[in-house]
Amino acid sequence: MPSRRSVAAALGLGLAASALTFTPAVAAATIDQTIAEIQGTGAASSVAGSTDLYRTRGVVTAAYPTGGFDGFYMQTEGTGLGADETPGASDGIFVWHGSGGSFTYPEVGDFVEVVGSVTEGGGPALNLTQLVPGADGSVTTVTEAHDPVTELQTNFPTSTDEREAHEGELLDVGAQRFTVTNTFPTNRFAEIGLATGNSPLIQPTEVARPGTPAAAAVEADNGRRAVTLDDGASVDYTGAAKNEPLPWLSKMNPIRVGAAADVRRPLILDYRNGTWKLQVRDAATADVGTIDTWSLTL
Numbered sequence: 001m002p003s004r005r006s007v008a009a010a011l012g013l014g015l016a017a018s019a020l021t022f023t024p025a026v027a028a029a030t031i032d033q034t035i036a037e038i039q040g041t042g043a044a045s046s047v048a049g050s051t052d053l054y055r056t057r058g059v060v061t062a063a064y065p066t067g068g069f070d071g072f073y074m075q076t077e078g079t080g081l082g083a084d085e086t087p088g089a090s091d092g093i094f095v096w097h098g099s100g101g102s103f104t105y106p107e108v109g110d111f112v113e114v115v116g117s118v119t120e121g122g123g124p125a126l127n128l129t130q131l132v133p134g135a136d137g138s139v140t141t142v143t144e145a146h147d148p149v150t151e152l153q154t155n156f157p158t159s160t161d162e163r164e165a166h167e168g169e170l171l172d173v174g175a176q177r178f179t180v181t182n183t184f185p186t187n188r189f190a191e192i193g194l195a196t197g198n199s200p201l202i203q204p205t206e207v208a209r210p211g212t213p214a215a216a217a218v219e220a221d222n223g224r225r226a227v228t229l230d231d232g233a234s235v236d237y238t239g240a241a242k243n244e245p246l247p248w249l250s251k252m253n254p255i256r257v258g259a260a261a262d263v264r265r266p267l268i269l270d271y272r273n274g275t276w277k278l279q280v281r282d283a284a285t286a287d288v289g290t291i292d293t294w295s296l297t298l
Ligand SMILES: [Ca+2]
Pocket: 042, 043, 044, 127, 128, 129, 164, 167
């Protein structure tokens, strides 16, 4: 490494050596890890916020080139079927192109390699673990043979820990019965509040005095059973997207609280807006035209 004096001389600066301070940029390392290693077994990735870049591979399970999510989900090849070789650690992750960024979207089913920073999302995706290619990283399609991702057949996980263990994975919860419990956000964000089981959720104070163990028990039960079905988009159908048809709903498909719901397609276990959600794999799969073939039996 040249001395500060020789560098100053080479630059023709004629400055006293003490006037120059070099802080050589330390190149970020690129570290190969599996998605489960990046996710880890806690609520947040232990490498989130690192200046290093992480390189990992996965099969694209959902892609959202429009609608505001600005990213896609991918999952480690061969996972979802058989024993979970990484218990407690999710094998899926959201790839976000970053604020103002972009990348060429892969197709669902593509095998891709992503190099990016690991973050715990902010804003609506607060605490969703993300891989962010940004300007320094990349998303490339891998042509090597790979095993497919299979949807994990499961009941909807009841605890936060169990949900974290499968954050971003492709789930098939079709064997389970759901009940529509909340249509308040349906008209605006195309979200449908569901509850596992045969009845909607209830307000704790409908059946117990506030602050009592009985009220706390209802609240805990609600936490175990609630999940939001979402359309793979964050657009506001009463605002900027008011001229777009609202998914799920048509005159032939009213959605009422208390109605039974069958979820017939694999969906992504997603976390954003402080809520665990089941996301369709692309916005088009929430179209009104496909509702009676897959989503809800009302
Ligand atoms: Ca998480």
